[in-house]
Amino acid sequence: MTGRVCDLGHLMPVDEAISRLLDLAPPPPLAQKIGLDQALGRVLAADIHSPVNLPAWDNSAMDGYARRAADLPADGGCLSIGGRIAAGDSACSPLLAQQAVQIFTGAPLPPGADTVVPQERCRIDGERVWFPPVNAGDHVRKEGEEVRRGDLLLQAGKRLRAQEVGLLAGAGIARVEVYRPLQVCLLSSGNELREPGDSLAPGQIYNSNRYCLAALLSGWGVEVHDYGVMADELAASRHALSLASSECDLLLSSGGVSVGEEDHLKQAIEELGSLDFWRLAIQPGKPLAFGEVAGKPWIGMPGNPSAALITALVVVRPFLLRAQGVKDVLPVPLAVPAGFDWLQRNKRRQYLRARLTPGVDGQLSVELHPQQSSAMLTAACWADGLAVIECEQQVLKHDNVMFLSFADLMH
Known part of the structure; x- marks a missing residue:
């Protein structure tokens, strides 16, 4: 450049x-209050704080066996199987010493357990289970490790996407205040x-x-x-x-x-x-x-x-x-190597219809449509974004140019 x-x-x-x-x-x-089923694409009118911890309790990240790490030496060993806990089970008896329980993903850890070993790493021998060497705390989702009760979940001015709607539902929030x-x-x-x-x-x-x-x-x-x-x-x-x-x-x-x-x-x-x-x-x-x-x-x-x-x-x-009340309104451009030369100077900033193309090495580059007329939409249909050429800027192949994605601009 x-x-x-x-x-x-x-x-x-x-x-x-x-x-x-x-x-x-x-x-x-x-503002108005609406249910989550209507919230996609709407803009929050007020901050939202979590009413709960996420996760709400210590739970298993894997199907396997929950145990107390201190019950076995570092090189592993054998424990008796003392029960079974599935996702949705509400009450757990404390884990006894020298005992493990079969556990499923999302199930609450019994009191005393601090480690989960995936079932594919365990060997079952009747009513006993053999463990390999493991690290204390493996495959355990700790209570509140994602969100603590009272934490700010989402700020006013946020336009809700599917993932925000899911987060609100996961926190037990059924209705939200949004702008009309x-x-x-x-x-x-x-x-x-x-x-x-x-x-x-x-x-x-x-x-x-x-x-x-x-x-x-x-x-x-x-x-x-x-x-x-x-x-x-x-x-x-x-x-x-x-x-x-x-x-x-x-x-x-x-x-x-x-x-x-x-x-x-x-x-x-x-x-x-x-x-x-x-x-x-x-x-x-x-x-x-x-x-x-x-x-x-x-x-x-x-x-x-x-x-x-x-x-x-x-x-x-x-x-x-x-x-509409959105807080962050400007798109974030990406710096991507140009796959073209652009030598014509212009007093105006140019927004060229462009697309990202992977090379043989996997590196993306920006390619231009050959027709950049202000009257034609075919170039925009071919493109997946805009290459931004600044006033009086000349671009040589492999120079970085700023690229604005249609996926961002049309949201």
């Missing part, structure tokens, strides 16, 4: 745009747009942004109110925006935000609230508009499909997550 000096001119750096949007994000919706889903109105602008399945006249295109952005928003945990395509008439735009602002927490639209475009959307927003145009140092993309409609935040994104997708993933996603 060569050295570089960035002169952005009148373009706003991407990081500054994200920071501004985060500062402008509204507070999250009111953010209500987002999605609108499209452009007289050229038609619905999939309709016939196209010359100059018309199918409205891919409507479905792509709605799918993204659903993946981010918001409830989408799809308002379809606004007619490019002032009265129609004003009516659609006014209705949307009365029903939703936030408005998003695609198309009609480039400076100089003749579009009634901009005039309608200015009449109903406020409008600010930003020119971002991002490619694909650049035009972004932010404003308010009747006191509700509105973001206008580019109309080109790949530009709309990447602007949403990189810039809009953190804003929407913060508006």
